[in-house]
Amino acid sequence: MTASAQPSVHYTLGMSRPSSHFLEVELKVTSLSAGDKTLDLAMPAWRTGRYSIFDFAGGVTGVSALDAAGGTLPFEKTDKQTWRINKGRSTTVIVRYRVYADEFNMRTRGLNDEHAFVDPAAVFMYVPELAKRPLTLEVKPYGSWKVTTGLDAVPGRPNHFSAPNYEYFADCPIEVGNQKEYAFDVDGIPHVWMIAGEGTYDIERLIEDTKKIVRANKAFWGRLPYDRYIFMLHMSPTSGGGTEHINSTIMGARPFQLASPGGYRGFLGLVSHEYFHTWNVKQLRPAGITPYDFSKENYSHELWVAEGTTSYYTGIMLLRAGLAKADEYVGRLGGEIKDERQRPGNRKQSVAESSFDAWIKYWKNTPQAYNEESDYYDQGSNVSLALDLEILRSSQGKAGLHDVLRMMFERFPVGKKGYTLADLQKVSEEMAGGSLEEFFSRYVTGTEGLPWEDLLEAAGLDVKATAETKPALGARLSDRDGRVVVQGVVEGSAADLAGLSPNDEIVAFNGYRARSQELNTRISDMKPGDELTLTIFRNEQLRTISARPATPSVPNYAVKRVENPTDLQKKIYEKWLGVSWE
Secondary structure: OOHHHOOEEEEEEEOOOHHHOEEEEEEEEEOOOOOOOEEEEEOOOOOOOOOOOOOHHHHEEEEEEEOOOOOEOOEEEEEOOEEEEEOOOOOOEEEEEEEEOEOHHHOOEEEOOOEEEEOHHHHOOEOHHHOOOOEEEEEEOOOOOEEEEOOEEOOOOOOEEEEOOHHHHHOOOEEEEOOEEEEEEEOOEEEEEEEEOOOOOOHHHHHHHHHHHHHHHHHHHOOOOOOOEEEEEEEOOOOOOEEEOOOEEEEEEOOOHHHOHHHHHHHHHHHHHHHHOOOEOOOEOEHHHOOOOOOOOOOOOOHHHHHHHHHHHHHHHHHHOOOOOHHHHHHHHHHHHHHHHHOHHHHOOOHHHHHHHHHOOHHHOOOOHHHHOOOOOHHHHHHHHHHHHHHHHHOOOOOOHHHHHHHHHHHOOOOOOOEOHHHHHHHHHHHHOOOOHHHHHHHHOOOOOOOHHHHHHHOOEEEEEEOOOOOEOOEEEEEEOOEEEEEEEOOOOHHHHHOOOOOOEEEEEOOEEOOHHHHHHHHHOOOOOOOEEEEEEEOOEEEEEEEOOEOOOOOEEEEEEOOOOOHHHHHHHHHHHOOOOO
16 A cells, blocks of 8 residues: 555544533544444553553543544444444544543543643543554644643644654643743753642752753663653642653642752652653563553563662662762661561562552552552662662672663663563673572562661661660551541551551540541550550441550661771762762
8 A cells, every 4th residue: 555545543632611621532534444344443441650440431421433524423332442433435434522531630631721631541542453653633722721742743733743653642641721831951952841830939940950860860871762851740739749751751749849848859859750760661661561552451570670660769860960968868778678677568479479460459559458568669669779789799889770771771672672570680690790590589579578788788888776665556547637547557566466447437545535646656655565445436336446555576777887888888889879988
């Protein structure tokens, strides 16, 4: 077939009544074969960046199908997310539908009287057989709203964009509204801070700090893998978190969060995390999500690398960018050691299994998760740190995880072949100069506790354990409209032994009203073994439970640099963190 006879795909996005929360979509497919009597269209089941089924088809309504002359074409649904158009001999199919969009905080789809946000996977159907074909999009903004997106603009046609295929299209979120745009260059590459919503921030400082993060990552990875990058930010009272995309990221912050020193530092951590993803998962991708299959779960044992390794490097990249201090980073390691050792789920589920089961476990956040599951974010970060130090120790400070990632970034280019755990182990062994089979079997596919003391000693760090003398109940509590509610109970704790259960509402402690901000303090003031009485509501029934808080079985830890490091320890420390020992 000639190029002109190839099918073409064009989308139109409208938003004529923002207060309705309905986005209006038209999908026009032309130059179809007259011999094919049907055409299937599908709605993605999930979006990139979060490994959980969303079933976006649930928000679709008002579907209609037409031919080129405007005649109605019959259709039927063949499963929860697929529409089969009976097109007959028609070579053009036009499908129109609406999508209910009021999920801004999920970073999927939202429309209100202030702006619209679209993750394309949450809004646009696709033709599976044409998913690799180029496509175009026209956005019809409401009123005087404008469009910000990482999609390529079509020259000479305002609000028209193009993408080389549906996968790329699905990875370019779209903001439509009165958002502010602040352009800046880094080494000749254009970048943009896009901010939607009102808040307090110093844009000049934010841009300068962002430049430092960009340059630190460029030095780490070797090059910038894009021609233009957009940092998208939603500011609202309920905003938070972020999602990475191919040449942009969408993040959230509260209106005054960036005005406080602590809030600003935390936000830079979010920027560091999401931007590191530009390489780790958007370019360097596990085989299980290469390519994306939007119709179902994409299983992978490597999500602990995609997310956990990114979490690990969040703080280190701030160090390398000069936006954090090494002693502060080292000081926080004590808390990470305690968290890793006290979570029962880390001894029951490996990070590889946690990655594979992400679709059915992690995002469910069930009450038993802490006791029965690992966490491919937090434990993935811990294992990444351990792997880094193990490579550094084995190579005598010549190479670390940084070198592994950089080599894999070149060996596994996006769109070609994703990597597996075996690939990661192979490259890690090349850098370490020896076998890492024991490390991977114990800590990646196994559930053994990490040897923090030995690994950190190689970098000149000393780990000291300090026994906790204050008792604890062992229950994770939340404040729900002033009510103290049990979210989870730690296995083997005083709360567990006393029979406290998730969703119990604690109304009184030793006869006095319980408040979430006071309860743990009042318990810590007791002596270990002292009995306390909790009055609770369970299933609307008032009950009384007795418990004896005990000191935690896992101590506190303090991590500090040794006073007289060897030359090798200093070498490993400096290679590890990218800063001088002195």
